Amino acid sequence: MKRPTKRRHHTVPKFYLDRFANGRHQLIRIELPGTKRNTLNVKDATVHTDFYLVEAEDGTWTDKVEDSLSEVEGAAATAIRTLIEDKPWPIPHQVREAIAGWTALQYLRTPAVRQAGSQILDMAVKLAIAAGGREEMRRHLEGIEGRPVTNAELDKMWEAMTAFDEYTLDAHPNAHIQTMSDLLPGTTRLFYSRAWNLVQFERKALITTDTPVVLLSGPGQDPSMPIGLATAGGVLVPLDRRVALIMGEVGVDDELTHGSAVIAQSLNQRLAHEARRYVFHNPEDSPLQGIVLPEPRTQEVETDDPGSFLREEPQE
Known part of the structure; x- marks a missing residue:
């Protein structure tokens, strides 16, 4: 049986991180909330073993998704280099298309998106258990077992499955890959069609993160509320330590902006x-001066307590 050969999967690609690294391909990595930092090579950053493996129908695992990601990354690496170093204006279609496609993919491919999917699944199943009650669980178990379920068996399963704090449910990795595939074309078109503002810095430097594509709230939107792809006022992605891309409104012209110290600090704070x-x-930059680093984020989806939906039911 052929085994996958690509095991070290980068959730943020090396070509991109290299645009923030020094001549030896080194980065400073700060672990939130900022108490730990170290220097490492870009090849060792954002590595998750087997993250993009897909399970085939016969039960084997394949790394073919990594090949598809590499194709998008290769086109984007060329396009970003062209945009930043050659400075073509207006932005050529092929450059815009490649960067829009990579930015969309980068937004969808992160562990945060996978975690959100798992947390939604976990919440949905637990809410269904709580709302359905014991007798719905009995019917479900009897459908699986093909026989009547005793009260003792039901009690044992009910006790285990309603101990909601004792277990979590994770979505299958294939579900995340399918989400990426389903949403990539539309997200790419959305990013492509927005007005692009390239913010260029001469001395001030930008950071990047393990989640480098950031949705921005628009005028009148509450910044504390969740932002969706369709409702975002803008999309921020640092393309380089000296260049940020902000994708704004649809239907207006692209812009070039000379970045200031105030703008750099604002963008870095939002990214952080x-x-x-x-x-x-x-390693040669000090872009975190004045930046407040948050605690690491472990929850992607605000969920209701499924235990609050449990109701008292008479037991036979």
Whole structure:
């Protein structure tokens, strides 16, 4: 049986992190909330073993998704280099398309998106158990077993499955890959069609994070409320330690902006706020002065307590 050969999967690609690294491909990695920091090579950052493996119908696992990711990354690496170093204006279609596609993929591919899917599944199943009650569980068990379930068996299963704090449910990795596949075309079109503002810095430096594509609230939106792809006022992604891309409204012209110290600090604060576990920057830079680093984020979805939906039921 052929085994997957690509085991070290980067959830943020090396080519991208290298644009924030020094000449030796090194980054400073800060672990939130900022008490731990170390220097590491880009090849060792954001590595998750087997993260993009897919289970085939015959039960084997394949690393073919990594090949697809590499194709998108290769096109984006060329496009970002062209945009930053050659400075074509207006932005050529092929450059815009490649960067929009990679940015969409980067938004969808992170562990945060996978975790959100698992937390939604966990909440949905537990709410269904609580709302359905004991007799619904009896019917479900009898459908699986193909026989009547005794009260003692039901009691044991009910006690275990309503101890909601004692277990969590994780979605299958294939579900995340399917979500990426389903949402990528539409997300790419959405990012492509927004007005692009390239914010360029001469001396001030940008950070990046383990979640480098950030949705921004728009005018009149409560910044404390969740932001969706369709409702976001903008999309921020640092392309380089000296260049940020902000995708704004649809139907207006692209812009070039000369970045200031105030803008750099504002963008870095927003990026840091949306990091899940790690912030990265070039060892030669000091971009975190005045930046408040958050606690690591472990919850992606605000959920109701399923235990509050349990009701007292008469037992036979």
